Amino acid sequence: MNIHLCQGDETLEDALNIINETDKEGRKFALNPELDRCYVGDEAFANAPVLINYKNTYYALHEV
Numbered sequence: 604m605n606i607h608l609c610q611g612d613e614t615l616e617d618a619l620n621i622i623n624e625t626d627k628e629g630r631k632f633a634l635n636p637e638l639d640r641c642y643v644g645d646e647a648f649a650n651a652p653v654l655i656n657y658k659n660t661y662y663a664l665h666e667v
Contacts, residue, residue: 632664
């Protein structure tokens with residue numbers, strides 16, 4: 604699992620673009636901010652290949 608910490612004025616879309624451009628395995632991910640929010644300890648958090656931490660809120664990305 605990788606965690607991307609958003610910096611400064613970085614948006615969720617910016618973070619997703621960075622992750623998709625820099626994934627070492629060449630994977631591509633998608634994010635739906637309404638459906639993919641997760642919490643520490645829940646199943647989505649534990650099983651996500653990549654998490655985004657945006658303003659202390661976690662989002663679990665899924666591979667496309």
